[in-house]
Amino acid sequence: MNEFNWILALFRTVGVLVMMSAAAFACWLLSGREFPKRVSAAFGWLLLIVLWGLGGYALTSRYALGLGAVTNLSDQFPWGIWKALVLCGIAFAAGGFLTACMVYIFRLRTFYPIQRPVVLAAYLSYILSASGALLVDLGRYHQIWRPIFYWQHHSVLFEVAWCVMLYTGVLSVEFAPIVLDRFGWTRISHFVHVITVPFVICGVILSTLHQSSLGSLFLIVPTKLLPLWYTPLLPILFFLSALISGFAMAIFVSALSFWTFRRPLEPRVLTSLAKGMTPLLLLYLFLRVADITARNAWVYVFRCPLQGFTFAWEMLLLTLPLFVVLKTRWSGRRRWAFAAAIPVITGVILNRLNVAWIGLLPATGSHYFPSWIETAVVLNLVSFGVVIFGLAARYLPLFEHPDIGGHHASGATVDVRAIVPRKASGHV
Amino acid sequence: MISRRQFLQTTVTGALAALGARRLFAESPADPNECAGVLVDLTRCIGCRACENACRVRAGFGPLPTAAIGYGAGEGRLSFRTRTFIDFRDGNLKPKQPVKRQCMHCLDPACVSVCPVAALEKTAAGPVVYHENVCIGCRYCILACPFSVPKYEWDNALMPRVGKCDFCADRQAKGQSPACVATCPTGALKFGTRRGVLQEAKARVDSQPNRYTSIYGEDVVGGTSWIYLSDTAPEEVGFPRGLPKEPLPSLTWKAISKLPFVIIGVGLILSAVVRWRTRTGVEQP
Numbered sequence: 001m002n003e004f005n006w007i008l009a010l011f012r013t014v015g016v017l018v019m020m021s022a023a024a025f026a027c028w029l030l031s032g033r034e035f036p037k038r039v040s041a042a043f044g045w046l047l048l049i050v051l052w053g054l055g056g057y058a059l060t061s062r063y064a065l066g067l068g069a070v071t072n073l074s075d076q077f078p079w080g081i082w083k084a085l086v087l088c089g090i091a092f093a094a095g096g097f098l099t100a101c102m103v104y105i106f107r108l109r110t111f112y113p114i115q116r117p118v119v120l121a122a123y124l125s126y127i128l129s130a131s132g133a134l135l136v137d138l139g140r141y142h143q144i145w146r147p148i149f150y151w152q153h154h155s156v157l158f159e160v161a162w163c164v165m166l167y168t169g170v171l172s173v174e175f176a177p178i179v180l181d182r183f184g185w186t187r188i189s190h191f192v193h194v195i196t197v198p199f200v201i202c203g204v205i206l207s208t209l210h211q212s213s214l215g216s217l218f219l220i221v222p223t224k225l226l227p228l229w230y231t232p233l234l235p236i237l238f239f240l241s242a243l244i245s246g247f248a249m250a251i252f253v254s255a256l257s258f259w260t261f262r263r264p265l266e267p268r269v270l271t272s273l274a275k276g277m278t279p280l281l282l283l284y285l286f287l288r289v290a291d292i293t294a295r296n297a298w299v300y301v302f303r304c305p306l307q308g309f310t311f312a313w314e315m316l317l318l319t320l321p322l323f324v325v326l327k328t329r330w331s332g333r334r335r336w337a338f339a340a341a342i343p344v345i346t347g348v349i350l351n352r353l354n355v356a357w358i359g360l361l362p363a364t365g366s367h368y369f370p371s372w373i374e375t376a377v378v379l380n381l382v383s384f385g386v387v388i389f390g391l392a393a394r395y396l397p398l399f400e401h402p403d404i405g406g407h408h409a410s411g412a413t414v415d416v417r418a419i420v421p422r423k424a425s426g427h428v
Numbered sequence: 429m430i431s432r433r434q435f436l437q438t439t440v441t442g443a444l445a446a447l448g449a450r451r452l453f454a455e456s457p458a459d460p461n462e463c464a465g466v467l468v469d470l471t472r473c474i475g476c477r478a479c480e481n482a483c484r485v486r487a488g489f490g491p492l493p494t495a496a497i498g499y500g501a502g503e504g505r506l507s508f509r510t511r512t513f514i515d516f517r518d519g520n521l522k523p524k525q526p527v528k529r530q531c532m533h534c535l536d537p538a539c540v541s542v543c544p545v546a547a548l549e550k551t552a553a554g555p556v557v558y559h560e561n562v563c564i565g566c567r568y569c570i571l572a573c574p575f576s577v578p579k580y581e582w583d584n585a586l587m588p589r590v591g592k593c594d595f596c597a598d599r600q601a602k603g604q605s606p607a608c609v610a611t612c613p614t615g616a617l618k619f620g621t622r623r624g625v626l627q628e629a630k631a632r633v634d635s636q637p638n639r640y641t642s643i644y645g646e647d648v649v650g651g652t653s654w655i656y657l658s659d660t661a662p663e664e665v666g667f668p669r670g671l672p673k674e675p676l677p678s679l680t681w682k683a684i685s686k687l688p689f690v691i692i693g694v695g696l697i698l699s700a701v702v703r704w705r706t707r708t709g710v711e712q713p
Contacts (some may be wrong), residue, residue: 068582075507075579078570105698107705139565139580139588146564150545156680157568158544159687201698208694209687216683220538220572223670235683364576 012060019056023049026387030394048383055380058373062136070373077366079356081374082137085381087214087352089129091238092345094246095253096122097167097207100174103402104200110269112401114254116178120392121253123171124385130164132381156216163210170203181397211242218355226304226359227297228311233287234355240284241348244318247277248344255338257389263399267334274337277344278325285318310350310358317347460535463554463653464600465622466609467629468528470658470665471639472616475514475526479608479617483512483530486596486607506530508581508591512608517666525658527665528617530608531556531577531593532645533653534675535622539569539578539592541677547590554622554653555595563590574649574671595653622653629657650675 027045028035036042062070073080099118102108135141147161173192180189215238218225231237251273258265292298301308321340361368370378392398481492489509506513512530537556540548547563550556558578565588569578581588596606604610605619618625626646633640644662645652648671658665672679 064585066583066585066588067580069585073567073582075505075570075582076576078567078580101698105701105705139567139584140563140586141565143564146545146562150547150562152544152546154541154677154681154684155544155568156684157542157566159684161544197702201695201702204698205691205694208690212683212690216680217568219679219683220542220676222672222676222679223574223668224571232679232682 008064011064012057015056015060016053017056019052019059020049023052026391030387030390032394048387051376051379051383054376055383058376058380059136061373062377067139070371072368072371072374074366074368076364077360077368079360080137080368081357081370081378082133084353084356085133085378086129086137087356088349089125089133090210090214091242091245091348091352092249093122093125093129094207094211094242095249096126096171096174096246097203098243098246099250100200101204104197105204110266110272111250113265113399114250114258114269115402116398116400117257117389117393118250118253119171119174120178120398121249121257121385121389123168123175124388126164126168126171128381128385131168132384133378136377156213156219159213160210160217163206163213167203167206167210170199170206173199174203177402178392178396178398181400182395207242208239212236212239214238215355221360224360224363225355226300226307226362227295228292228300228307229351229355229359231291231295233291237284237287237291240280240287241351244277244280244284245345245348247273247280248321248341248348251277251337251341252345255334255341257393258399261393261399265334267332270334270337271332274321274325274340277340278322281318281322281344285315285322288315304362307354307358307362310354314347314350314354317343317350460554460651461621461623461626463535463552463622464533464595465554465620465625465653465655466606467618467620467625468654468656469616469618469632470525470527470656472614473514473526473528474614474616475516475524476613477514478611478613479528480510480513482607482611483593484509486599487511506577506579508579508589510579511591511593515666517664525660525665528608529666530654531595532575533593533595534649535651535653536649536675536677538572538574538649538676541680542568542572544568551597553597553600555597555600556592557594557597558590558592560587560589572676574668574676622651622655625655629655632657647673649673650678 024045027048031041036045058070067073071080095118099111099115099122102111103115131144134144138144147158148165152158173196176192177189180186180192212235215234215236218230218234219232222230251270254265255270257263301311320343324336324340327336357368360366477492485491487509504513504515506529512528515527515529516524517527533550533554533556535550537548537550540546540550540556544566545562545564547559548556548569549559567580567590569590570576570580578590578592580590596604596608599606609617609619618628620628626643629643633643639659640657641659642657642662644656644658644665644667645654648662648667650673656662656665656667663669
């Protein structure tokens, strides 16, 4: 037993050190290969190094000791915050298929500038929340490939697994030009361009299936999920709220990335996204209220205080932006579009947490709350996404327009080389 | 635009293949009523826990510790190592009503329908069995089971398993009754076909209407292989409230069966939009 503890300590130490060095290296790259000069920058470095250090400890503990030792999961509550993270991340990623659809299918020129940042954010969100979180959450993470060969088409989770695999492939194709342009591989880039439109159509179909099937996952627990959230409409509501969250995420990601990296962004991009979001939001809220009324479920708001509270917040967060957007004199302002996006994203994420966690507590008689290791892993996965996005914004032609027309735009390659020093290419 | 047309063709053929596959796979097994079944007559149960002990021995976890044998002692819940146990509940009619708990072996089990890799299987003989070498550890079965039966080996870091009663499928294959039934000293458990034990249950209710008030398992969630006879309401002996009579997998299937139409519909609409937006005469962006 002593020997085992010694090995565990070594494993943990290595994990922590590797993660902390990775954090320091990422910070160094992010700040343009320089060490921090200001106190605020140094604080940022410290924060990420500590967070990833905790992540190293958390991940090594999870793989060395198993789920029971590091999580608060139990037989009463088998799905926890990691499964909820999958739902939240996929809903957040909806901006990717929405933007791709507007750009490649509807050819709306307004949204060409934001296609690349939004698709990258969706790509990272998919990889980290679906594959990343599942690699931590699955009891037999090393068997994650099994659904490829062991088919069970009655299972929603089987459908979800295939949607994740196929749509990650589609996102790779949508994301590829960013990398190909960076290195000037025009021939492959041209090939990718030819197959893009069919792939985008596949991507929209897969996203429709995937977003709605995440809601269908909970159709099987009519007695366990609180009636405030359990309804046969779950797949439709999940798809609709994912669309809404997609608009909000497109606003959020493009505004933040363009503002952070000081690129000019037309206000019209954000305001038209906010306007597109409004009718869907109204429809969603109407469906929710009508559905709860039809099933006589309002009583649960008062019967379960915690769930009533989170439900009220969920509805409030999704109603607030309506006032912002419907006020015509505000809707022309991009700042208000951004202000409308944040409660929408928070509201949809809270909805996913309610369905996958809080709404399941009363009937299962559980008091599940994520352990610090579960929380640390979630924060780490999110921070991976932010850091990789920042690195991409710094070293890849992320703010170039996508190549939609028939000819390959070589201009992007030239622009990038002008921005990034030539010696950078070896490291990136 | 050959690529688009090809893509369209692929979508349509794929969706039609999916429709065909649905018919192919949806064949119904043998009459579920001829499968194995057990009648649990709670009025005959004395709570001796011999079934619990026999189950542990048969599953390879060793007999109950001597200290645990007694009224209400022990783990007192289903777990990875406890596939059946006697639940000493506070009832209204008796001070303590012992209730045997184990997998109900539904005729159309939720756990089997949710498993993405078919690690759980409802065999033609009746038992719902777990193939541990296929499992990926998603724990959806644990969430989905309306009776909260499957349990997890939480302390196994590399190859955790799901633990549930398998109706002694190996003993049944040899023509023996399940270990718990074989050991029950009072005849509270009766093994037979589902049709047989259901008839027996109804016969007992008919002959002694004052003794019994409810039969549980005949039609809840589409019917279970284990049938409970008791002198109190099912909720009183701890069965979940509000379960529908239709099998739970049909709730999900209503959504999954729409899948081909979504694929075809969205595919057609988007292809039409692309064609409209790139038609000749329109300025290419």
